Amino acid sequence: MEFWVLLRDVLLLLAGAFVFGIVAQRLRQSAIIGYLLAGVVFGPFLFHAEALMHLAEIGVALLLFTIGLEFSFTRLRRLGGIALGGGTLQVVSTMALFALILAAFVDFRAAVALGSMIALSSTAVVMRILVDRSEVDSPRGRNALGILLLQDVAVVPLVLLVTMMGQTGHLDSIALQIGKILLGAAGLVVLFYVLFYILVPRILFSGTIHRNRDLVVLLAILSAAGSLWLAHEAGLSPALGAFIAGMMLAESPFATQIRADIGSIRTLFVTLFFATIGLLLDPQWMVYNIHWVLLVLLIIVIGKILIIYFVARLFSRPPAEALSTGITLAQVGEFSFVLATTSRDIALIGPETFSLIVSVTIVSILISTYMVNKAPALAGKLLKPASWDPSASMATDAKGDRPAGRVMVIGYGPAGKQVTDALMEHEIRPEIIEMTPKTAQAAIERGLEVHIGDAVNEEVLVHAGLNETCLVVITIPDPRMTIAIIEAAKRLSHKAPVVARCRYHIFKEAMEKAGAALVVDEENVVGIDLAESVIDSLYRADSEEMAWALGISGV
DSSP: OHHHHHHHHHHHHHHHHHHHHHHHHHTTOOHHHHHHHHHHHHGGGOSOHHHHHHHHHHHHHHHHHHHHHHOOHHHHHHHOHIIIIIHHHHHHHHHHHHHHHHTTTSOHHHHHHHHHHHHOOOHHHHHHHHHHTTOTTSHHHHHHHHHHHHHHHHHHHHHHHHHHHTOOSOHHHHHHHHHHHHHHHHHHHHHHIIIIIIIHHHHHHSTTGGGSHHHHHHHHHHHHHHHHHHHHHTTSOHHHHHHHHHHHHHTSTTHHHHHHHTHHHHHHHHHHHHHHHHHHOOHHHHHHTHHHHHHHHHHHHHHHHHHHHHHHHHTTOOHHHHHHHHHHTOSOOTHHHHHHHHHHHTTSSOHHHHHHHHHHHHHHHHHHHHHHHHHHHHHHHHSOGGGOOHHHHHHHHHHTTOOTTOEEEEOOSHHHHHHHHHHHHTTOOOEEEESOHHHHHHHHHTTOOEEESOTTSHHHHHHHTGGGOSEEEEOOSOHHHHHHHHHHHHHHOSSSOEEEEESSGGGHHHHHHHTOSEEEEHHHHHHHHHHHHHHHHHHHSOHHHHHHHTTOTTO
């Protein structure tokens, strides 16, 4: 009976998230606002709020698992120095500045915990808006992505830091507890290295598992969920285990497909995570203390804009671009809820401070849609007119600093190999998306960057970095799959032209309507080649053969 009551609570919360998410989208707000409101509205009607919180922890862990999958050094290099250096500097400087200010009002440990919450921005909100606006590959989009990636990575050590600060007792006992945590983490890294860096990729490279698509999906879910359970059994945060497992798989060419395979289940639990955050909000407290909420929010927004502006300037970003990046990342992020809940549970912060943080974070996410959308224009108005040319800024933001010549080839069969060979002759090294591991291995052996996955799935294209691509070439023979990939590619990026192979002439028009810039009609090309070969062979034949072929023998 308890199970069905819990299921009712889950369905009620998800239904509310769905309805409020639609309303938020209609109002041009992030759907996350709708999920949060669902928790606020339906919270009083739930019987198993605590059990829902545990389910929400799975959402956080799965989110960190996918972030771990993104954390490859190849991608960091592509984002440039602002990713590793700028992201680290932003987190550390924001934490330090706000911790020093807050130390005048609260205990120093609480001040550090609060500083860590303020340092984080909302990856979910910012990236969703930038993707919708096709600006992930714009200068501020790439800056924001680099900083957000490092912020997300910082969540794991920040949770450990907050947990350690909550340890009580003598110095010896605290050191012993910290030692146990570090030892457990080290053991987990070794175990996950064997499982996810060596064993899982070998299983995926075997041809047997790919004969049944369900087995691949099952292994992906087992890898994600298993990492949570193993970390929990080791006495560590499930989120930490998920992140480490994701990192171990990140350098594997299967990272793209794994991310896509767990996409649906991740969406379910992440939605529950945001909805349960709404349960934490005390609307009555927020109304009575709205002046404090708005004042603290104003200080945080201005402080983060200035810090990120100066960090971006240190990395030689132009003033307008640096300020636009700061405005884009000025909110408090979803992982701040995780740090706030952890801090409350170990008594680092009290109920009043917790309510303030939750309220400020929700309001900051609420205004994020406006700030992210208007960031370039706001940056232009705040800077001197002489230093900012609106038309130039808009042109730069639209074009971005996409790497010249970055080409993505989908399919590495005979046609894909020929395209790759031609590109490499012109010193362009394409990235490959290939669904079959055995075929992909040939590209890997050539030193190419390969993503193993089904390109029909948008998650695969996103993870492979389609938004940062100059040109997409689809070489697979299946026309219906090609059309689906064209549509997915154009939804994700209006800028990158798509060149598609069309095996049958009747599908050419459909591919052009789907958004392909150039369709190579295979039947037409073969017809032309055949005609040329026929004429060539006729005129190369000796006179007797020619006469016979032309039907004039005996003449």
